[in-house]
Amino acid sequence: MNETALCPRFEKAVGILSKRWVSLIVFQLLPGPRRFCGLEASLPNISGRLLSERLKELEQEGIVRREVFPETPVRIEYSLTDKGRALAPVLSEIGTWSTNWIEPE
């Protein structure tokens, strides 16, 4: 009755990626590990609360890894897992599309 049924995995992927800030956070992590305050500064309009929440969600999805370096002061870095880095082509295609089709205001 629904011959064009959507693949549940596709739906799940869309659910993850379509949360606000997620694509942008992953994009910022693509070049390499970042610290919390660095990310916060790169995403000018995100609140600390949201960034914290999204990072935790992405960590649970296995997309982001959180590492604590017990120096003094302690340093905490966020980086992408293999699963997270595998999103690069998706973001790349979004970039291509936006370059071709979005007016720069």
Add this chain to the structure above:
Amino acid sequence: MNETALCPRFEKAVGILSKRWVSLIVFQLLPGPRRFCGLEASLPNISGRLLSERLKELEQEGIVRREVFPETPVRIEYSLTDKGRALAPVLSEIGTWSTNWIEPE
């Protein structure tokens, strides 16, 4: 001051694509034109109001075209514009990623 500033076009693209249902609607329109009730049936959990709202937004973004065929009863079809079809690679990459990295529950 923000040397990793994000491209505004990229941000805009993310803003469009990360709205709920948008990717799924575009995905459903990829094979060809669909009617309202057909879309509604393909997206089992969307309400008519939301579908209507998203279609209107996508029409304003120039991603979806709405055509009225003045038959009796009137027939209305939704299809993708060139801009909309250009999203195919994005969805395709999401599909690839989900196949490789999302567990089928």
Add this chain to the structure above:
DNA sequence: CTGCATCCGATAAGATACTG
């Protein structure tokens, strides 16, 4: 059939202040 308007509760987001 298609689609829009209104209302209302649920969620998400934002600001601010505070802790280890």
Add this chain to the structure above:
DNA sequence: CAGTATCTTATCGGATGCAG
């Protein structure tokens, strides 16, 4: 620095009813 707690506001989403 790296968050967390709390509160307020904004937005989203669903149900229903109506109009072309």
